[in-house]
Amino acid sequence: MNGFEHATPGIVVLLLVAVALFLWELRRVRAGYSHFIRRIPGVDAVEAAVGRCAEQGRPVMFTTALTDVGPVLYACIGILRAVAKKVAQYKLKLIVPQYSPEAMAVVEDGVRAAYQDAGRGSSFDPQSLVFLSGEQFAFASGYMGLMHREKPGAAFMFGVFAAESLVLAEAGQQVGARQVAASVSPEQVAFFVCTCDYTLIGEELFGASAYVSREPVQVATLAAQDRFKLLICGVIVVGVVCATIASLHPELSIVMPHELLLSGWEVFGK
Amino acid sequence: MTQKQADIRTRCVRIATFLGGLYFFLYFVAPQSVVSQFGIDKLDEPISNGLSIVGTMAFGLGLLNIVSAHGMRLAFGRAGWFYSLTLLGGLVSTVVITTSQWMESVSTSRQIRSVQIVGEFAARIKDDAAVSHGGVSQDVQNARIIKQSGDVPLVPTRVAALVRYAESEVATMRNVVAHETHRDLRDAGTTQLIRELDADLSAFTELVRELSAESSRETTMTPGQESLLERVSRDSTKIASTYALIIRADRNHALSQRLYDLLYNGLFNQLGSAMFALLGVYIAAAAYRAFRIRSIESALMMTAALVVMMGQISFGRMLSEELPSMRQWLLEVPNSAAFRAIRLGAGVAGLLLAIRMWLSIESSTNSSEHT
Numbered sequence: 001m002n003g004f005e006h007a008t009p010g011i012v013v014l015l016l017v018a019v020a021l022f023l024w025e026l027r028r029v030r031a032g033y034s035h036f037i038r039r040i041p042g043v044d045a046v047e048a049a050v051g052r053c054a055e056q057g058r059p060v061m062f063t064t065a066l067t068d069v070g071p072v073l074y075a076c077i078g079i080l081r082a083v084a085k086k087v088a089q090y091k092l093k094l095i096v097p098q099y100s101p102e103a104m105a106v107v108e109d110g111v112r113a114a115y116q117d118a119g120r121g122s123s124f125d126p127q128s129l130v131f132l133s134g135e136q137f138a139f140a141s142g143y144m145g146l147m148h149r150e151k152p153g154a155a156f157m158f159g160v161f162a163a164e165s166l167v168l169a170e171a172g173q174q175v176g177a178r179q180v181a182a183s184v185s186p187e188q189v190a191f192f193v194c195t196c197d198y199t200l201i202g203e204e205l206f207g208a209s210a211y212v213s214r215e216p217v218q219v220a221t222l223a224a225q226d227r228f229k230l231l232i233c234g235v236i237v238v239g240v241v242c243a244t245i246a247s248l249h250p251e252l253s254i255v256m257p258h259e260l261l262l263s264g265w266e267v268f269g270k
Numbered sequence: 271m272t273q274k275q276a277d278i279r280t281r282c283v284r285i286a287t288f289l290g291g292l293y294f295f296l297y298f299v300a301p302q303s304v305v306s307q308f309g310i311d312k313l314d315e316p317i318s319n320g321l322s323i324v325g326t327m328a329f330g331l332g333l334l335n336i337v338s339a340h341g342m343r344l345a346f347g348r349a350g351w352f353y354s355l356t357l358l359g360g361l362v363s364t365v366v367i368t369t370s371q372w373m374e375s376v377s378t379s380r381q382i383r384s385v386q387i388v389g390e391f392a393a394r395i396k397d398d399a400a401v402s403h404g405g406v407s408q409d410v411q412n413a414r415i416i417k418q419s420g421d422v423p424l425v426p427t428r429v430a431a432l433v434r435y436a437e438s439e440v441a442t443m444r445n446v447v448a449h450e451t452h453r454d455l456r457d458a459g460t461t462q463l464i465r466e467l468d469a470d471l472s473a474f475t476e477l478v479r480e481l482s483a484e485s486s487r488e489t490t491m492t493p494g495q496e497s498l499l500e501r502v503s504r505d506s507t508k509i510a511s512t513y514a515l516i517i518r519a520d521r522n523h524a525l526s527q528r529l530y531d532l533l534y535n536g537l538f539n540q541l542g543s544a545m546f547a548l549l550g551v552y553i554a555a556a557a558y559r560a561f562r563i564r565s566i567e568s569a570l571m572m573t574a575a576l577v578v579m580m581g582q583i584s585f586g587r588m589l590s591e592e593l594p595s596m597r598q599w600l601l602e603v604p605n606s607a608a609f610r611a612i613r614l615g616a617g618v619a620g621l622l623l624a625i626r627m628w629l630s631i632e633s634s635t636n637s638s639e640h641t
Contacts, residue, residue, distance in 0.1 A: 007299045015299065015621075022622055026631070071623035101332030102325060127339045131332040137545035138538075149350060167545060170552040173559075184616040186609045193571075194560035203615030206623060217631055225622045229615065265301040 010261035021227050026220035035223050042180050042198035043208045049154035049178040050086040058153030059093035067159030069102045076158040077110040078209025084114035096129045099139045140164035147171040157181040161188040169195035284630040291628035370526040378521050382514045388436045389506035395428050396499040399491035429485040436478045460519045467512045474505050
């Protein structure tokens with residue numbers, strides 16, 4: 001068995017713990033348990049930014065950039081729906097430039113649903129979703145063009161970004177758009193911190209949707225992921241202690257947590 | 271759509287999602303032996319094909335979106351119609367040029383293949399004769415017998431067919447040589463190749479005639495015929511490779527190829543590079559804004575950036591010998607810790623969201639269902 005291609009028993013146990021934690025939290029939240037969710041300034045700024053567009057009569061731009069269909073896209077759609085709902089209520093123009101054709105179909109569904117939630121389903125314009133290109137810099141160039149032509153009052157950049165992140169953010173900066181960005185790519189966070197008004201870092205992107213909606217499923221996910229991270233932090237602490245003891249007392253044969261986690265299925269015999 | 275139909279549709283989507291997710295889950299968690307034993311790995315190809323099909327369909331959706339969004343703007347003369355016209359013009363010309371370039375390349379491959387067949391045919395006749403003489407191992411004989419399930423003509427008939435086919439291919443290649451000789455070829459290498467091919471074709475024509483004469487004298491395979499067939503096979507392989515180089519060089523001068531090069535190498539790649547080059551300018555502008563000291567955080571960031579930048583260049587070493595090691599420490603300790611924390615948080619969050627998607631435990635925020 002190749003440990004790099006297939007999960008080890010330790011990883012399977014961790015996966016099952018994650019599932020169990022999530023189901024347990026979901027049950028608790030549905031039963032009425034209320035979790036505290038800390039304030040995320042970047043998400044608070046979303047409503048203010050859309051309100052600013054309403055005052056100035058400027059459109060709102062939201063891009064999921066290079067995000068393909070997957071968990072990150074679904075996390076982005078949570079925020080997109082909140083933005084689109086506000087846009088529909090304020091009767092503003094929404095522009096959603098797209099990079100991935102697969103993601104576009106999912107995003108369109110989300111935006112349409114947001115308009116319906118706002119009671120303005122008939123105002124939804126499918127052409128607000130603009131497929132630009134499936135090529136990174138062609139997409140960036142199309143985005144810049146749209147930004148300079150439409151001059152949106154607010155630009156939201158949520159999802160997966162690569163080298164084009166600074167090009168997109170600078171284009172928004174040039175037209176004076178209020179910008180909120182969220183990326184799971186640590187390399188791009190620095191660029192967003194420099195160019196955007198608010199930046200959501202890493203997992204805040206996933207937490208933002210729960211923060212906005214306070215829906216049981218999303219809150220349960222957030223709580224479960226926090227507990228799971230605590231568990232991993234515990235494993236790290238145990239690992240540090242074990243490694244320290246092993247270095248101080250080499251005569252002791254201490255089994256490291258990572259060795260337990262990465263042992264293959266052969267420990268159970270053939 | 272009635273409520274009942276909508277419910278059925280939702281249920282079907284959930285079942286498909288669960289089954290699809292189950293495959294990947296089992297493939298990831300189960301040991302390799304279990305994956306093979308239950309035939310889970312055999313599903314890999316159909317699932318990959320299915321994903322490709324969905325991806326292609328989605329790409330069609332993207333194309334439809336472009337055509338409808340920009341076509342409407344152009345048709346109704348809305349603001350920015352000129353940009354739409356440029357985009358649609360670019361789209362159509364790209365499709366036309368790429369298609370014609372692709373067709374040219376298919377045609378070239380066919381031309382080369384038809385010459386290669388001469389050699390393969392000659393080798394096959396020789397091998398089949400060796401099988402009938404028992405000159406090859408039993409395994410090879412069995413393989414040949416399995417392959418030759420139909421009626422195989424006698425050796426003279428096959429050699430005659432080979433001769434006819436080789437002569438027609440030689441005539442085609444001679445036409446190409448004549449055409450290329452009269453062209454204004456700037457490439458000295460190609461001119462040399464044409465000369466070589468011309469000489470090779472003359473020798474090959476003689477060889478084919480010799481084979482034809484030998485075959486007409488004998489009704490069975492003779493050692494002389496075998497030797498000639500082997501030479502035909504060897505020479506035609508050499509001719510095919512020279513011919514391939516010539517017609518590929520010729521194709522580079524074709525209009526479709528030149529337009530294709532202009533479009534991709536001359537325009538598309540250059541524009542992409544230009545966009546990438548903008549980053550250099552934007553980094554300076556963004557750094558200027560970010561490094562203005564407005565708070566403790568920005569002061570800290572500026573200090574860290576200054577140390578990293580100075581530690582990177584030789585001027586920094588002139589200022590202090592410690593700067594490179596400070597830079598290294600900043601990158602390897604605080605920076606790596608922050609990166610790992612972000613990646614861990616995002617990874618765990620992504621994992622739980624993926625589990626939620628797999629089990630279709632969706633919030634109304636991520637679902638298009640309405641009550």
